């Protein structure tokens with residue numbers, strides 16, 4: 001429980017503004033590791049909202065807690081790649097050496113062990129966050145070392161042995177073990193551009209309209225996954241009247257398997273911030289916000305330093321770069337652990353200090369966004385790309401990629417391959433090329449676009465009739481089988497935010513991969529839609545029934561029909577939450593058919609024998625079960 | 629002939645109707661004697677589409693009609709087999725995810741969830757019951773919050789506030805742990821009127837005003853005699 005003095009200090013730092021509740025709660029956590037009921041009561045009195053409202057925000061985010069946590073809090077990533085790379089042994093080691101189970105704090109209050117959704121380190125798993133620092137490539141041996149050192153009282157920083165990763169990860173303001181693994185550079189990643197040179201020269205010769213027109217001419221589409229035309233978004237934002245306009249950079253990279261924004265934030269922060277300034281110029285925005293996922297908190301000071309440097313050079317602030325009347329500044333807002341905040345309207349709710357619950361659309365953020373102002377939300381990669389386009393011109397950009405998908409895309413490749421990491425490829429790259437360049441062998445399936453995407457398989461074994469499914473199912477993220485490996489990454493064939501996970505033939509797609517994805521959606525749903533709150537769990541249980549050998553053909557049909565109901569959910573999370581199952585039925589139907597009982601018409605999945613086992617043993621009775 | 633000035637033309641299940649500019653699809657339909665079921669929506673409060681039961685199809689996309697404003701020429705699919713089955717499945721979802729034992733419920737006959745189950749002729753839900761373990765919170769002096777019956781529709785959150793706009797009810801947690809809780813501080817001296825209003829605004833029996841439950845006998849209540857929606861459909 002924080003002292004009154006401390007609480008009021010924090011409250012006044014944020015002007016007792018309820019829309020800054022995220023920062024207020026983050027500060028209290030920074031100070032004491034949790035926020036108590038009493039703290040929430042104090043906050044509610046000063047912020048003019050009820051205790052229940054404070055609690056509503058405080059209980060939504062994964063990294064908030066209302067009970068004391070450990071002196072060291074270990075959040076072990078539970079993404080599928082972490083699992084494939086040995087998570088189970090690492091988890092066991094933590095539990096053994098810390099003397100407590102995951103989901104709890106050790107009795108001596110030293111260690112808190114927690115599972116956490118993908119932390120954006122899929123190319124160096126298993127990875128964990130310990131007191132906001134990232135620890136990658138964990139092994140049971142390394143865990144023992146870490147725990148020994150923690151018992152000695154070393155700080156999280158000292159635990160790293162100054163063993164820092166590549167590039168800016170060794171920067172004094174980052175000091176992380178994280179490596180960049182940039183494996184293929186093209187027009188965005190090539191360091192052939194002096195940061196801010198567009199802002200200080202060519203921009204001054206262009207009107208906002210011209211900037212928008214150039215972006216439109218390049219056909220740039222949102223790189224977060226949804227693919228909305230960026231120029232059009234800017235145009236809409238500019239067109240809507242408002243006392244203020246807002247540019248938000250969405251750095252809440254939460255789709256499991258993606259980590260390219262992390263690398264951009266580490267190595268190309270100037271490009272991202274310049275993109276925000278340019279977007280502000282084009283749209284007439286004066287407020288800039290970068291929403292940084294909590295998992296990337298280790299980048300916070302570094303990014304803030306970059307902003308300070310920009311202010312000194314007058315690239316932020318008033319009359320930017322000498323352009324009269326062009327005022328704009330950027331603030332970094334940390335999240336607190338919620339995948340759904342990657343959805344732009346949920347992100348805005350979070351920025352306003354509320355639970356990250358998506359808004360109903362219309363109105364769209366460009367009409368009514370942050371605090372009601374017209375708001376343009378762009379992904380990190382989109383903003384970086386925009387600067388390069390404007391610098392070189394749309395015509396130059398159009399010479400890359402395919403007819404319907406111009407330019408390049410950053411891919412985060414992980415899973416069963418020799419060279420996981422970041423690849424900047426031109427649109428039109430085939431999955432076969434991805435297999436080759438990432439050094440993957442014996443590939444069974446590729447997951448394109450993360451769990452909300454699609455799984456594509458390696459072998460031509462799926463000859464089932466999918467016509468019923470085809471009528472309505474358009475997977476946005478997918479698991480893909482080999483006969484489809486000539487499919488191309490592009491907006492007309494395989495659109496993707498860039499998460500590519502590869503699974504070889506040793507993997508059990510249903511019980512390992514699909515189950516992991518379903519658990520992810522169940523955990524991360526904001527749960528306000530009746531559909532998204534309930535259907536994924538029902539589908540998961542049904543899949544478990546099939547995996548357990550109790551499935552019948554009707555169960556497959558049920559899964560298809562139930563997946564369809566999800567399409568009535570409010571946001572992309574719910575609408576795609578059935579995709580792990582739907583896309584694996586689509587591409588790997590045989591895995592389901594193999595497991596069901598083909599001759600049985602009904603199986604409740606309930607075993608009377610099993611259910612009565614304990615009591616039978618106790619009573620020492622052997623009743624006769626009649627099987628029909 | 630109806631006055632079509634200031635009105636826009638939309639098509640609902642192929643039938644042309646006139647709608648007030650700025651009205652939502654639900655309102656437009658109701659003003660034309662067409663009932664689109666709603667559950668989380670509460671007239672007069674800002675809609676927040678949680679239950680999804682008012683879903684319609686526009687341009688082959690699902691949209692919630694309680695939040696979507698009408699626009700000129702809009703073509704809406706409402707009373708189709710697909711949409712009706714979707715709505716029925718949502719009612720079923722709400723039943724299996726809670727513990728709704730209508731015969732013992734104080735709200736029976738006045739409950740909108742129950743009434744919708746009748747309207748959609750729900751017999752055995754297509755989903756397995758989950759029989760979750762939920763609490764009954766009777767700590768408040770005036771209200772019993774029966775979590776087994778809460779369908780998390782947010783109506784209480786949206787409509788029960790004090791003069792300063794502070795919420796008596798709020799969500800807590802997310803995912804499978806989501807619940808609606810009554811503020812222990814504000815709730816401690818909740819005005820009588822507000823407590824009664826909370827019970828009335830709740831579509832189910834999740835908010836009970838203490839000592840009031842069975843005042844009106846079951847069998848004589850709102851939906852015991854008249855199916856939900858009939859007041860709109862029979863208004864001409």
Ligand code: SF4
Pocket residue numbers: 340357358524525526527528529530532533569570571572573574575
């Ligand atoms: S679809 Fe799921 S995550 Fe999205 S708003 Fe609805 S409940 Fe929340």
Ligand code: SF4
Pocket residue numbers: 777778779780781782783784785797808829830831832834835
């Ligand atoms: S208590 Fe009633 S009004 Fe409130 S969310 Fe639950 S069902 Fe809806």
Ligand code: FES
Pocket residue numbers: 665666667668669676677678679680681682683692693694695
């Ligand atoms: S009434 Fe429209 S979503 Fe609930």
